[in-house]
Amino acid sequence: MPIGLHERYSHELRGGLNLPNTIYQHQYDNGLTLLAEPMDWLESAAFTMMVSAGCRYDPLELPGLANFSCEMIQRGAGSRSSRQFVEDLELLGVDHSASVSNAHASYGGAMLADNLVESLRIFADLFLCPLLPAEQLEEGRLVCLQELWSVDDDLAQQVMNNIRLCLYPDPLGRSIHGSEASLRTISSEDIGEFFRSTYVPAGATLSVAGRFEWSQLRDVVGELFAGWERRDLPSIVESDEPARSCHTNHDSSQTHIVVAYPSVPYSDPDFFQARGAVGVLSDGMSSRLFTEVREKRGLCYTVFARTHSLRDRGAVVSYAGTSTERAQETMDVLVAELLRLADGIEQSELDRLKARIKSGLIMQQESCRARSAAIAVDWYHLDRVQTLDELGRIIDELSCESINKYLAEHPPGNFATATLGQQELEVPIGIS
Amino acid sequence: MEFREYRLDNGLEIVAECNPLAQSASFAFFVKTGARDETTELSGVSHFLEHMVFKGTPSRSAADVNRELDEMGSDANAYTSEESTVYYSTVLPEYQGPTVELLSDIMRPSLRDDDFATEKKVIIEEIYKYEDQPPFGAHEKCMAAYFGQHPLARNILGSVESVNALTPESMRSYFECRYSPGNIVLAAAGRVDFAELVKTVEQSCGHWERCETPRVTPATSGQSSFQVLHKENATQEYAVQIAAGPAANDADRIAARVMATIVGDDSGSRMFWDLIETGCAEYAGMGTYEFQGTGIFMTYLCCGPEQLQTNLERLVSLQRDVEQDGVTEDELARAKSKICSHIVLGSERPSNRMFSVGSNWIQRGQYYTVKDIVEQYRAITRQDVAAILERYPLTVNTTLAVGPLTDVSAPV
Numbered sequence: 001m002p003i004g005l006h007e008r009y010s011h012e013l014r015g016g017l018n019l020p021n022t023i024y025q026h027q028y029d030n031g032l033t034l035l036a037e038p039m040d041w042l043e044s045a046a047f048t049m050m051v052s053a054g055c056r057y058d059p060l061e062l063p064g065l066a067n068f069s070c071e072m073i074q075r076g077a078g079s080r081s082s083r084q085f086v087e088d089l090e091l092l093g094v095d096h097s098a099s100v101s102n103a104h105a106s107y108g109g110a111m112l113a114d115n116l117v118e119s120l121r122i123f124a125d126l127f128l129c130p131l132l133p134a135e136q137l138e139e140g141r142l143v144c145l146q147e148l149w150s151v152d153d154d155l156a157q158q159v160m161n162n163i164r165l166c167l168y169p170d171p172l173g174r175s176i177h178g179s180e181a182s183l184r185t186i187s188s189e190d191i192g193e194f195f196r197s198t199y200v201p202a203g204a205t206l207s208v209a210g211r212f213e214w215s216q217l218r219d220v221v222g223e224l225f226a227g228w229e230r231r232d233l234p235s236i237v238e239s240d241e242p243a244r245s246c247h248t249n250h251d252s253s254q255t256h257i258v259v260a261y262p263s264v265p266y267s268d269p270d271f272f273q274a275r276g277a278v279g280v281l282s283d284g285m286s287s288r289l290f291t292e293v294r295e296k297r298g299l300c301y302t303v304f305a306r307t308h309s310l311r312d313r314g315a316v317v318s319y320a321g322t323s324t325e326r327a328q329e330t331m332d333v334l335v336a337e338l339l340r341l342a343d344g345i346e347q348s349e350l351d352r353l354k355a356r357i358k359s360g361l362i363m364q365q366e367s368c369r370a371r372s373a374a375i376a377v378d379w380y381h382l383d384r385v386q387t388l389d390e391l392g393r394i395i396d397e398l399s400c401e402s403i404n405k406y407l408a409e410h411p412p413g414n415f416a417t418a419t420l421g422q423q424e425l426e427v428p429i430g431i432s
Numbered sequence: 433m434e435f436r437e438y439r440l441d442n443g444l445e446i447v448a449e450c451n452p453l454a455q456s457a458s459f460a461f462f463v464k465t466g467a468r469d470e471t472t473e474l475s476g477v478s479h480f481l482e483h484m485v486f487k488g489t490p491s492r493s494a495a496d497v498n499r500e501l502d503e504m505g506s507d508a509n510a511y512t513s514e515e516s517t518v519y520y521s522t523v524l525p526e527y528q529g530p531t532v533e534l535l536s537d538i539m540r541p542s543l544r545d546d547d548f549a550t551e552k553k554v555i556i557e558e559i560y561k562y563e564d565q566p567p568f569g570a571h572e573k574c575m576a577a578y579f580g581q582h583p584l585a586r587n588i589l590g591s592v593e594s595v596n597a598l599t600p601e602s603m604r605s606y607f608e609c610r611y612s613p614g615n616i617v618l619a620a621a622g623r624v625d626f627a628e629l630v631k632t633v634e635q636s637c638g639h640w641e642r643c644e645t646p647r648v649t650p651a652t653s654g655q656s657s658f659q660v661l662h663k664e665n666a667t668q669e670y671a672v673q674i675a676a677g678p679a680a681n682d683a684d685r686i687a688a689r690v691m692a693t694i695v696g697d698d699s700g701s702r703m704f705w706d707l708i709e710t711g712c713a714e715y716a717g718m719g720t721y722e723f724q725g726t727g728i729f730m731t732y733l734c735c736g737p738e739q740l741q742t743n744l745e746r747l748v749s750l751q752r753d754v755e756q757d758g759v760t761e762d763e764l765a766r767a768k769s770k771i772c773s774h775i776v777l778g779s780e781r782p783s784n785r786m787f788s789v790g791s792n793w794i795q796r797g798q799y800y801t802v803k804d805i806v807e808q809y810r811a812i813t814r815q816d817v818a819a820i821l822e823r824y825p826l827t828v829n830t831t832l833a834v835g836p837l838t839d840v841s842a843p844v
Contacts, residue, residue: 086700090766093773142711150714152667153566253560285498298553352502359505366781
């Protein structure tokens with residue numbers, strides 16, 4: 001039975017906004033953490049199980065193993081075949097999904113609140129007793145190959161995959177799909193071994209948001225996952241720093257341009273200063289990139305910048321897609337806007353950004369799915385969860401002075417670039 | 433939860449589902465105009481106009497519009513379809529007044545020549561963007577092949593040539609004909625103050641002059657054909673298949689959606705088990721599209737080129753099976769459960785309710801509560817599904833493939 005930490009965060013309600021301020025958390029003996037945010041005004045609930053089984057744990061010679069394993073894990077568990085697993089979830093009206101990232105494998109579901117416990121019962125088997133059916137290995141292999149081939153046709157995703165390779169050392173820059181040669185050699189034993197070593201409760205988080213009864217949820221989860229054996233996660237070894245730029249030739253209509261620079265991670269006390277600066281660049285239709293690149297010059301349809309964070313390091317990644325003959329001009333304008341950030345932001349820009357973020361925080365209360373994913377991400381980066389109320393305070397406290405001080409100390413620079421298109425672009429002065 | 437409606441003297445309708453407990457409020461102008469209302473010369477004008485609407489009015493510059501939307505913290509955007517152009521904004525309830533005033537103002541845009549020239553470049557970049565993206569125009573090309581001379585054959589974006597040929601004058605006269613108040617519905621949902629809403633709209637839109645906005649809605653005689661388009665630098669092969677389906681105002685559209693879920697949903701459908709789970713295809717799925725006067729089932733398939741031929745044969749055999757034997761009680765129960773749960777979960781966001789209320793109003797002139805909608809699905813029987821398959825056989829269709837292949841045979 002579960003024993004251990006049971007804590008409830010609580011803050012004074014903020015004047016005016018009244019954002020939710022309760023998070024339950026519980027850590028079980030085997031290391032599994034349960035996080036839960038009550039949203040009693042909803043009829044629904046959602047959960048996210050996040051395990052440290054992302055592609056950074058792929059053995060060097062077997063890229064794609066984490067994704068292949070995730071595919072096989074969903075092919076039946078406990079007493080349920082692959083088909084029974086999906087059909088039982090459908091009868092409960094569970095909208096479910098699974099995905100792999102560099103760090104994690106995530107399994108989630110959203111449903112009417114009354115079906116939460118029953119859905120968790122079905123999902124728990126995936127982590128404790130997946131069938132990993134050898135007779136379906138070839139089908140699973142084909143699924144992964146199809147996904148890999150499809151990335152060849154998704155140019156924007158390719159260029160985003162490439163920028164991660166330019167920003168982070170291996171295995172932190174890897175993408176999940178692996179290589180055809182590797183996917184063709186992965187065996188049932190490889191998958192079984194990957195499952196045993198990475199699908200462990202240490203570092204695993206089950207987050208729930210929506211309508212639930214906390215003590216019942218805590219006890220049921222404890223009972224369901226009691227047999228999940230405690231084991232340590234494998235460690236990873238980082239390679240040397242990667243090359244900072246890459247170009248892929250492609251006979252495409254548009255050139256896809258990504259420019260990125262190192263920034264602070266989510267866990268850094270200055271993260272929201274960096275996030276504020278990126279908001280001025282890219283949040284909303286009055287943001288700098290939208291105004292300068294699209295509205296004034298008509299250079300592209302899509303342009304944006306966003307923060308990207310690992311646990312111990314981060315980056316700002318910007319993207320624009322434009323036709324070949326205007327690609328160089330687009331790159332130049334994009335970089336000029338990134339560099340101009342160092343001169344600081346204006347009060348009116350910050351006011352608009354705060355209005356947008358606050359309204360976004362309030363609207364997060366309308367979706368248990370968004371909250372269950374967000375609290376899992378918080379836990380991973382911070383070892384704690386920020387309530388919406390706490391986030392509201394952080395945003396309130398941002399000022400032009402604080403952001404400009406941060407920008408003066410951390411001017412955008414040391415750029416990495418990834419491009420894809422008919423012609424390689426000249427990297428503007430100041431980029432190395 | 434209360435439904436309210438109001439009609440201005442000039443014909444503009446306001447419909448709202450008011451929920452005093454909601455956290456936000458969502459508003460949209462639904463203009464009943466889109467690609468189907470264009471001529472060959474004007475192809476792409478509805479969508480281009482949608483962009484131009486954000487470019488300012490006599491009292492606001494484009495930068496003012498963007499700035500004010502952001503100052504209200506609004507989640508605002510617009511889209512264009514075959515038969516409507518929709519401008520929406522979701523905000524905290526205290527911004528109802530300024531948001532509705534702003535949306536109303538931009539519905540009477542200046543359409544300035546210099547903005548037109550700059551935005552044309554953005555539209556052309558948008559066309560290029562989709563040219564590079566799977567399924568590489570297969571959707572539009574299959575619509576054109578299926579609908580033939582019918583107005584629904586038109587491409588929403590238009591082509592680089594047609595957009596280049598558009599002039600500010602041609603856009604202005606299209607605007608005058610189509611953005612008449614009688615052709616526009618303002619839909620709202622969430623924490624809406626209806627009395628205030630009517631007041632704002634009367635003030636901002638009451639003076640708009642009305643004109644006739646005819647639309648032709650001929651019946652379709654969908655074409656049956658099979659085409660392959662070669663795209664050398666694609667890796668995967670993409671196929672789109674269109675078969676006839678119920679129209680937006682046909683009662684059997686609900687049964688059609690249930691049938692499409694059983695046969696072609698993303699997960700747990702017959703296509704999922706036969707094509708995706710087996711690794712035969714990266715994606716295979718089917719959905720319904722309903723228009724005024726006609727409708728379609730659209731199937732989408734993506735797979736390695738060498739698998740296309742056998743996958744098309746698998747599809748035919750799957751379609752024949754369901755046409756001959758219908759669906760099982762278990763399949764029906766699962767599909768209903770999945771659909772109803774999806775509807776209830778989605779309804780928790782006022783913006784989703786606003787789109788539902790607005791679409792139902794412009795398509796059918798009806799308001800349905802979430803409970804009404806769920807009950808409509810719960811009532812579907814196996815016989816209803818069988819009737820759909822008899823009326824709209826999936827095996828009679830137009831198929832179009834795009835990818836590295838040059839030679840594919842129509843499956844028999």
